[in-house]
Amino acid sequence: xxxxxxxxxxxxxxxxxxxxxxxxxxxxxxxxxxxxxxxxxxxxxxxxxxxxxxxxxxxxxxxxxxxxxxxxxxxxxxxxxxxxxxxxxxxxxxxxxxxxxxxxxxxxxxxxxxxxxxxxxxxxxxxxxxxxxxxxxxxxxxxxxxxxxxxxxxxxxxxxxxxxxxxxxxxxxxxxxxxxxxxxxxxxxxxxxxxxxxxxxxxxxxxxxxxxxxxxxxxxxxxxxxxxxxxxxxxxxxxxxxxxxxxxxxxxxxxxxxxxxxxxxxxxxxxxxxxxxxxxxxxxxxxxxxxxxxxxxxxxxxxxxxxxxxxxxxxxxxxxxxxxxxxxxxxxxxxxxxxxxxxxxxxxxxxxxxxxxxxxxxxxxxxxxxxxxxxxxxxxx
Amino acid sequence: xxxxxxxxxxxxxxxxxxxxxxxxxxxxxxxxxxxxxxxxxxxxxxxxxxxxxxxxxxxxxxxxxxxxxxxxxxxxxxxxxxxxxxxxxxxxxxxxx
Numbered sequence: 001x002x003x004x005x006x007x008x009x010x011x012x013x014x015x016x017x018x019x020x021x022x023x024x025x026x027x028x029x030x031x032x033x034x035x036x037x038x039x040x041x042x043x044x045x046x047x048x049x050x051x052x053x054x055x056x057x058x059x060x061x062x063x064x065x066x067x068x069x070x071x072x073x074x075x076x077x078x079x080x081x082x083x084x085x086x087x088x089x090x091x092x093x094x095x096x097x098x099x100x101x102x103x104x105x106x107x108x109x110x111x112x113x114x115x116x117x118x119x120x121x122x123x124x125x126x127x128x129x130x131x132x133x134x135x136x137x138x139x140x141x142x143x144x145x146x147x148x149x150x151x152x153x154x155x156x157x158x159x160x161x162x163x164x165x166x167x168x169x170x171x172x173x174x175x176x177x178x179x180x181x182x183x184x185x186x187x188x189x190x191x192x193x194x195x196x197x198x199x200x201x202x203x204x205x206x207x208x209x210x211x212x213x214x215x216x217x218x219x220x221x222x223x224x225x226x227x228x229x230x231x232x233x234x235x236x237x238x239x240x241x242x243x244x245x246x247x248x249x250x251x252x253x254x255x256x257x258x259x260x261x262x263x264x265x266x267x268x269x270x271x272x273x274x275x276x277x278x279x280x281x282x283x284x285x286x287x288x289x290x291x292x293x294x295x296x297x298x299x300x301x302x303x304x305x306x307x308x309x310x311x312x313x314x315x316x317x318x319x320x321x322x323x324x325x326x327x328x329x330x331x332x333x334x335x336x337x338x339x340x341x342x343x344x345x346x347x348x349x350x351x352x353x354x355x356x357x358x359x360x361x362x363x364x365x366x367x368x369x370x371x372x373x374x375x376x377x378x379x380x381x
Numbered sequence: 382x383x384x385x386x387x388x389x390x391x392x393x394x395x396x397x398x399x400x401x402x403x404x405x406x407x408x409x410x411x412x413x414x415x416x417x418x419x420x421x422x423x424x425x426x427x428x429x430x431x432x433x434x435x436x437x438x439x440x441x442x443x444x445x446x447x448x449x450x451x452x453x454x455x456x457x458x459x460x461x462x463x464x465x466x467x468x469x470x471x472x473x474x475x476x477x478x
Contacts, residue, residue: 015410017422063410065422093404093417117404118419156402156419184402185419227472 015063016255016289019092020267021052023080024072024259027368028101030136031124033162033197033204034368036072037270039375046259049079051280053086055257058285060090064255067092068120070267072259075102081110088115095120097160100146101139105153108146112153119150120158120187125166126173134166136367147181158185163214163236164204171214175221175231183229188218190236194268194323196368203365205355208239238348242313243320243336250298250322255289263288265295268323272332273379298322303333307341391442391466397474398438405433416473428453432464436474 025040037043047055056067067087074080075098087094095118096111108119123143125131131140150157159178161167167174171188178186190211191197191204206214218233225231237244247254247266256264262277263285264270269277278292289295297303301314308319319325320336328337328347335342354360366372399405404417414430416423425433431452435445442465446458468474 013411065408065410065415065417093422095419117417120419154401158419227470230472 013063016059016253017064018066018068018254019056019059019064020068020070020254020256021055021074021083022070022072022256022258022267023047023052023074023077023083026076027071027073027099028076028137029073029099029139030367030369030372031134031162031196032136032200032365032367033164033191035192035195035197035267036368038195038199038373039378040072040368041370042375043258043260045261046077047257047261047280049082051261052079052083055280055285056083056087056090056092059255060092062286062289065093066095068095068097070097073099073101075107081107081114084111084116085114093117098122099135099139100143101137103146105146105149108149108153108155112155116155118158119155120160121147121150122160122162123147123174123177124162126170126177130167130170134164136369144177144181147183151182156184157181158187159183160187160189163188163190163206165206165210166204168206168210168214171217175217179225179229185230185232187232187234188214189232189234192236192268193238194271194327196366198327199373200363200365201351202355202360203363205236205238205352207356208352211235211239237321237324237336237338238352240338241340243317243324243338245317246321246324246336249318251289251295252299252318255285263292263295265298266323271323272326275332298332305333305335307339307343308335311341391462391469391476393443394441396438396441396477397436397465397469398477399433399436400472400475403473428460429464432461433468433474436465436468438477 024046025036025043069080069083074096084094094116096116097120100121121143123131124134128140132138147157147159159181161174175186193201197204215233218231222231251265254266256267257280258264258270261280262270263280264277275294275297277294278288280288283292304314304319308314320338322332324338325334325336326332329344334344337344337347339345402418405414408415411424414425416425431449432445435448442461446461449457449461465474
């Protein structure tokens with residue numbers, strides 16, 4: 001899956017080069033920063049194997065190249081193997097983005113033979129207790145064992161660490177663990193605050209000093225390891241002066257298909273209310289990508305308001321993230337408030353002040369779990 | 382630092398091969414060669430692709446230069462060496478033992 005803040009800039013020439021298939025919202029873990037919708041359990045009508053195959057076929061015909069199977073936990077679907085084989089036949093570079101739960105050495109081996117190119121495995125800590133507490137399950141031992149199996153099978157392994165206040169102090173230990181496994185890419189993905197992560201933001205957002213400390217450790221390892229192990233360190237944009245070039249621009253190179261077939265310009269897009277996301281059950285993918293109003297809504301820069309409209313950096317960051325603008329300012333067409341030029345930048349500053357205030361009332365962390373919050377009165381799109 | 386050391390170590394007799402993490406192939410919709418790897422795609426121009434095609438574990442750098450100099454009817458040694466150094470530093474190719 002492409003990262004926010006990824007160093008890679010790529011002109012897709014109008015093609016959805018990056019296709020993300022969220023096979024299911026179901027997951028055995030309860031990660032409290034999950035980017036699935038808060039009402040994830042309401043989506044029951046997952047696409048069938050044949051419907052996913054049509055998505056893959058139509059995506060490939062439009063030039064999709066990088067394919068990510070994700071979720072929820074994609075391995076909960078027993079047709080992942082079949083979809084991997086089909087994707088290979090079509091010529092995708094296929095990536096499995098997994099928590100590791102539900103995967104075994106045998107399944108991975110079969111997937112390798114069927115053409116899976118890469119595995120991205122999440123691990124939350126180098127400490128068993130902290131890892132298990134963060135995901136709400138006994139997961140650490142299995143994840144660690146699986147990481148070794150993935151390498152033994154010859155996959156390039158991306159180890160993804162969702163970074164929050166609870167684990168940022170373990171950066172050194174996590175890197176040692178990654179070196180020990182023989183990981184190819186370590187991705188310190190500081191949480192991006194949408195959905196469940198936003199709900200828990202005051203408990204998760206680290207202080208600037210913690211980030212700087214972690215980044216210094218990362219830089220030390222980078223100098224030592226060279227390109228034996230590539231380390232990405234994605235800072236939380238709350239501490240950036242300019243917004244991330246989210247998704248390389250709306251509807252530019254990324255296309256996400258949600259478990260129920262809704263087509264989204266990014267995995268979080270469902271948080272934006274008042275717009276209609278077309279479903280692949282109703283429209284051909286080609287129409288969706290090129291013609292659907294929601295995909296055209298924030299393409300290019302005609303939609304921009306001030307200060308983006310006349311900003312000389314608008315071609316660089318595209319005004320930041322539409323979802324973040326919607327969630328924090330109420331209008332998806334506003335400048336991402338992360339930008340210090342945003343007239344509403346104060347919402348970011350006050351979030352940081354709240355998070356780092358040692359005397360604030362601590363809140364319990366809400367785990368991603370059906371029933372842990374009521375979504376009954378949530379407005380739906 | 383590391384990159385500089387590796388770059389200097391390239392010699393005319395070296396034989397390169399693709400690092401197995403990278404998948405190099407023709408991509409019809411892009412009408413170009415691409416390099417695919419975890420989290421990334423690099424679209425290659427014609428000359429870069431011509432060099433990488435010869436990083437097949439068989440050709441020495443000398444042979445690559447002589448082949449491509451013939452093909453493009455000009456001395457390409459500088460640009461080939463430079464491209465190989467960069468590709469090696471990026472980890473796309475590795476020296477075959």
